[in-house]
Each structure stands twice: as structure tokens, then as C-alpha cells.
Amino acid sequence: MPGEDWSDREIDRGAALDREIDRLRGVYRDHAETLSKLAATSPSKQLARHYQELIAEINKAIVGLDEVDPDAIGRKSAERPAQPSERAPAEPPRQPAPSTVAPPPERPVLSSYTASATTAEGDDGTVTRVALIIGLAIILLGVLALFVWKFSGARPVPATTAVAEPAVTPATTGDAVAPAPELRPPSPLSVTPQQQDFGIVAKGTNAVRTFEIVNRSKLAYTLEISRSKCRCLWYDPPKSLPAGGRGTLTVRVDGSRAPTGALAESVEISAKGQSDAVAVIEITADVK
Numbered sequence: 001m002p003g004e005d006w007s008d009r010e011i012d013r014g015a016a017l018d019r020e021i022d023r024l025r026g027v028y029r030d031h032a033e034t035l036s037k038l039a040a041t042s043p044s045k046q047l048a049r050h051y052q053e054l055i056a057e058i059n060k061a062i063v064g065l066d067e068v069d070p071d072a073i074g075r076k077s078a079e080r081p082a083q084p085s086e087r088a089p090a091e092p093p094r095q096p097a098p099s100t101v102a103p104p105p106e107r108p109v110l111s112s113y114t115a116s117a118t119t120a121e122g123d124d125g126t127v128t129r130v131a132l133i134i135g136l137a138i139i140l141l142g143v144l145a146l147f148v149w150k151f152s153g154a155r156p157v158p159a160t161t162a163v164a165e166p167a168v169t170p171a172t173t174g175d176a177v178a179p180a181p182e183l184r185p186p187s188p189l190s191v192t193p194q195q196q197d198f199g200i201v202a203k204g205t206n207a208v209r210t211f212e213i214v215n216r217s218k219l220a221y222t223l224e225i226s227r228s229k230c231r232c233l234w235y236d237p238p239k240s241l242p243a244g245g246r247g248t249l250t251v252r253v254d255g256s257r258a259p260t261g262a263l264a265e266s267v268e269i270s271a272k273g274q275s276d277a278v279a280v281i282e283i284t285a286d287v288k
Helices: 002-040 045-066 112-154
Strands: 189-192 195-201 206-215 220-223 233-236 246-254 260-270 275-288
Touching: 002 112, 045 112, 045 206, 112 189, 189 195, 189 260, 195 206, 206 233, 206 275, 246 260
Parallel strands: 189 275, 195 275
Antiparallel strands: 189 206, 206 246, 220 260, 233 246, 260 275
């Protein structure tokens, strides 16, 4: 019958809407559980607070789903017409007197257009409600993804391991490559200090400074001192240095022989017969 088909369709639509609401409710609860785990293991309090705000928004959405009332399901029992077998047996109609029987009132006929419009309005309302719920779910999922993407950058980023670049060997050409300078062992003969400023030396006066010479070898040394270029330096060295011994070298700047102005001399002290035992001292002065 037409009434039975309309009720069955309403029941099917209500059941479909109920299943869709249950599915969305399950999705919201899964997201809330995932956010609870993220909040428990969050590296910062700010990120955990945002997770809790998202959980509160999802709980509000779940409450909104619970308040949705599928009208078609509630009407499935009230609007279903009784079956012929369930109807009470009709009593035989009484035949009133012809003079007292009134003509039965005409029953309004529901046109096919009106029935179609009513069914279309019910379908549109159900589709609109389902579309609204799905749109709300998509918006919440988008907000959740935005928060997770934004605040996941707060986690420390692991440092990358630096890769050492291979050493590049220069290509050889036809030109001869100069050999590297030969490294000589440190001299066993040393002088302290290696640099000495005599300061201002007046013309016609002398300035004297002393230096300490150390022999770190196992041989005794006889010392030799180079002459100055200005012919104005005089030395008083020890005659010899025993193995592991020390001595004092006295240097005098003769102001009468030194040229006026800045004086800079390099004095070389060496051990006779020992080419590796050499020490150099730098002497500066201002002759006026």
C-alpha cells in the first residue's frame, strides 16, 4: 500500500542517519583519545594546553551529535498503518431509514503532486542535517590537523651529523714542486730574553744589559758571537758552557759609536763546531 511504502522509506532514512551519527561519534572519540595520549607525552605545557582545548571542542561536538533527533525513526511506530489482519472485524453496517440517512462527506483526495512535495521536503531536511554534521566533522578535523602541524615544531630537532669533506690533492703538473722545508730539531742552546730594548741611549754614554745562556746538550760548548753591523755593540760572554750548564752574557751599547736614531741589531750566538746549536737575540735602542 502507498502508506506502508512511505513509512518504510522514513524508517530506512532514519536508520541511515543513526548509523552516520554513530560513525561520526566514534571518529570524534578516537581523535579525543589520540589527543589525550599526545597531551600526556607533550614536550611543553603550551602544547599540552592546546591539546586539552581540542579535546574540549570534540566533546562539545559529541554532545551536539547526541542532541540530534532523527524524526523518521521516532515516527516509525506511530505512523505505520495497521495491517488488515490486525484490524478489528467490521460490524455489518446498519441500514437507516431512507429519510434520515445523510450523504457521506466527500473525502479530500491527495493529489500525486502534493504527496511528492511532502516526500521531497522530508528528504531535503534529512539530507541537510546529514550535510551539516559532515561539514562540522570536516571543520574539526581541519582544525585538529592545523594545531598538530603548528605545535609539532616545538619538539627539538635532532642535530645533523657533519660529514667531513675529503681532502683534495692538487693535481701535479709538469713544473717542479718545491720540497717542503726540512724541520730541524730545537736548538740545545737558548738565550733569555730573546728580545731586549735598551731604551734611550744618549750620545757618548753606554747602556748595559745581561742575558742568560743555557746549554741543554750533553756536550760542553765554546761560544762564538757575531759582530754587530753598527760596530757599536760589545759582548762579555762566558768562555765555555758545560753540558747542561748556564752562563751570563753581558751586552753593552756604545752611544759614541752608534748612529743617531733607532738602532736594531740581530746578534747570533753559536757553539763552535756545532751547527745545530744556534741562538739569536734582538737588540733595539734609540740613540739621541
